[in-house]
Amino acid sequence: MNNPYYVLGYDIGGTKVAICLAVCNELNEDGALIPARIIASKRIPGGSKQGPDTAVPQMKEAGAELLKENGVEIKDLRAVGVCAPGPLDVLSGEMLVSPNMPLWDRVPIVKELENYFEVPVKFENDANGAVLAEYLFGTARGKKNAVYLTMSTGVGAGVIVNGQLVTGHSGQAGELGHNILDINGPQCGCGMYGCFEAFCGGKSFEDRAKAAARADENHPLRSIEVIDGDIDKLCVRVIRDAAIAGHEEAKKWWDEFCMRLAQGIGIAMMTFNPEIVVLGTIAIHSQELLLNPVREYLPRFAWKEMRNDCEIEPSILGTKIGELAGVAVALYTD
Ligand SMILES: [Zn+2]
Incomplete structure (x- = not known):
């Protein structure tokens, strides 16, 4: 019964x-x-x-x-x-x-x-x-070792190892978004410099692009056609699409985004040996436009023993x- x-x-x-x-x-x-x-x-x-x-x-x-x-x-x-x-x-x-x-x-x-x-x-x-x-x-159903990255305004992270949520001594573990990828990197909302989130959080990425464009009246990001001179319209999606269409400066920004995401995922792979890494919002909207360059960069950040066993997938749960x-x-x- x-x-x-x-x-x-x-x-x-x-x-x-x-x-x-x-x-x-x-x-x-x-x-x-x-x-x-x-x-x-x-x-x-x-x-x-x-x-x-x-x-x-x-x-x-x-x-x-x-x-x-x-x-x-x-x-x-x-x-x-x-x-x-x-x-x-x-x-x-x-x-x-x-x-x-x-x-x-x-x-x-x-x-x-x-x-x-x-x-x-x-x-x-x-x-x-x-x-x-x-x-x-x-997406991680049935997988006992999984990492989830929210990939929205910030980079929130949750980790499951051997079927257990990783919580740590005081419940704070798994803050992968605030691993430092570059000590000389941009300041993060948390106060530290060069966090994974400072590079790949949607808000931080957009704020940096807008600040760069505002600081220089000839900045090449200003020439992205679809924003029509309105710097406030610079966002992850606009820069991604311009990069795919061949805009040289947008390509640099999008390439850095993908490289830093691969770096962040590489750290997660080397630390937890997950069988799946599930990515939220930005990956759901970008799919292979994001995942292909990330997979290309990953050999720079994780052993093949970790990569071969691990899928990288957008979330199917969405909103x-x-x-x-x-x-x-x-x-x-x-
Ligand atoms: Zn941070």
Whole structure:
């Protein structure tokens, strides 16, 4: 006899909180076990920007509503998972204040939700949630050694080794985005210089391109046709497309992006010997335009013994990954 049960997943983002209800442990028509199936989701607009006094009560209410609307009794709820942008105090279950979360100073989100739902509440940063989502539902399914890089505004990273999420002594491990690739490199949002994210985070890449173009009225990036002289339109996609079309300066920028991404992936390969590296947003939009040059550069950064065994793939979960991350955190047991 199998007993289906339910989990709720929360993904706290800068502009919204996504909540997702999943049923777990069902059998399909052939009697095979389905680990988890998403049955409903909701979004609360506002997210972390509006502060905990407003957001936390809304999160409780919306979770309870989602259960009610789907006929789920609270006794059938087994666990809740919460993902949020770091830094977090995972051990105490508290959100910490940061430039992205200025109002969330030591907010005991785990205790708040545990008291409300009376089930275990698990808590991870969003990149760790994302690697768990890839591992349970996505491109890394069935692979016990996986690295996930968000490749969006920043380079968030999550690592699974031998089927276990790598968390480290105080829950901070796996910050591959802040490995230093060049001590003389550009300053990162974290304050250090030459981080992987300073080269390959979408925001940092775009900020650097815009600053370079602004500093020189004859800068060749200004001549990219599609921006029509508007430096604010320089972005990863525009520079990539101009590079592919043969724009010489754009080619230099895109080539550096691909080389630094290969360097970052090479470090991950040499450190963790993964069987798959899954890449988020920019890779989902760029596919082989990004992956081919990265694969060409990789022999400079990782042994063939590591490369031969390791796929590099864009995420198939796409924008759904946030919702699934909360559910994955709820389901994951170490
Ligand atoms: Zn950094």
